[in-house]
Amino acid sequence: VKTRLPSDKELVILRLLRDGSPERYGLELVNASDGALGRASIYVTLARMETKGFLRSRTPPKDDHPGLPRPRYKITALGEKVLRAAEAAQVVLGAGLARVGA
Amino acid sequence: MSGTDMFNDDDDSVGEKGLNDAAAAPGEAGIPADWKPSNAPAYIIWCKEHMAAFRSVTYYTHSKARVVSNGHDAPASATYPRPTGSFAIFTAPMRTALTRVSLGRVGTRHIRIARPPAGRLVGVLKWVLTPRAFEGMIAAYVAQEQSEYFKALCRHEIWYSRFIVVRMYGLIGYNALCALTTSVTRLIRRSG
Numbered sequence: 001v002k003t004r005l006p007s008d009k010e011l012v013i014l015r016l017l018r019d020g021s022p023e024r025y026g027l028e029l030v031n032a033s034d035g036a037l038g039r040a041s042i043y044v045t046l047a048r049m050e051t052k053g054f055l056r057s058r059t060p061p062k063d064d065h066p067g068l069p070r071p072r073y074k075i076t077a078l079g080e081k082v083l084r085a086a087e088a089a090q091v092v093l094g095a096g097l098a099r100v101g102a
Numbered sequence: 103m104s105g106t107d108m109f110n111d112d113d114d115s116v117g118e119k120g121l122n123d124a125a126a127a128p129g130e131a132g133i134p135a136d137w138k139p140s141n142a143p144a145y146i147i148w149c150k151e152h153m154a155a156f157r158s159v160t161y162y163t164h165s166k167a168r169v170v171s172n173g174h175d176a177p178a179s180a181t182y183p184r185p186t187g188s189f190a191i192f193t194a195p196m197r198t199a200l201t202r203v204s205l206g207r208v209g210t211r212h213i214r215i216a217r218p219p220a221g222r223l224v225g226v227l228k229w230v231l232t233p234r235a236f237e238g239m240i241a242a243y244v245a246q247e248q249s250e251y252f253k254a255l256c257r258h259e260i261w262y263s264r265f266i267v268v269r270m271y272g273l274i275g276y277n278a279l280c281a282l283t284t285s286v287t288r289l290i291r292r293s294g
Contacts, residue, residue, distance in 0.1 A: 040277070043239050043242045043243045044239055047235075063249065068244055070245040071242050
């Protein structure tokens with residue numbers, strides 16, 4: 001199965017979902033990212049990550065307020081694997097750059 | 103109906119008991135037969151200190167009833183059950199759009215009647231966009247903003263709740279435009 005590489009924003013989301021609470025709302029991720037994620041683009045990014053298989057969303061039938069229920073997002077096994085690979089690649093790249101003195 | 107508000111519930115002591123009364127079926131408890139229930143959902147929001155309660159109410163309109171107040175003329179509307187358990191007719195506040203006639207403050211500091219914002223826009227976008235685009239981008243964002251809207255109402259931050267609605271319309275418009283542009287671009291690429 002061909003897996004597309006995650007973007008910087010997607011890596012931030014994957015880290016937040018792995019290190020924080022297991023299930024989070026979109027706006028919780030925006031608030032926890034310290035400005036790395038924007039309110040306008042968070043759901044577009046989350047939808048794209050769900051298409052790639054990095055995330056799984058669950059919408060409860062009823063929420064604690066009137067109106068539409070908020071979906072909660074959870075990292076998948078593929079998402080964790082991709083995050084580990086990206087972090088390992090960053091370590092290798094950082095070591096290589098240090099060796100050449102960049 | 104005259105210019106005075108027919109719903110003069112200034113009693114600030116309406117408690118949880120009144121809110122949790124069972125809703126009566128239409129036609130009961132003296133509701134006139136010519137008042138018709140509308141399809142739009144409305145909610146009584148009861149907030150006191152850090153507590154919040156939401157209860158669905160039926161929203162009635164009348165084809166001929168009008169409210170005339172200080173030169174403003176608007177159709178009358180009502181909700182049932184109101185917090186005190188009887189049928190209530192609300193007047194149109196000044197400088198209020200006709201579509202929001204009955205959805206204002208009900209008279210006590212802790213109780214409001216409101217609808218989830220952007221309901222009509224969501225209906226239109228559900229029809230225009232693909233299910234995947236709608237669920238992934240629009241519905242998730244609207245749900246989040248509706249939650250913030252009701253939290254702001256419970257904190258009595260009326261102007262912030264209005265700002266949330268404006269922000270939501272702006273961002274929904276932006277997201278819908280992006281989704282439509284993407285769909286059109288894909289169609290053009292496939293065809294050419």
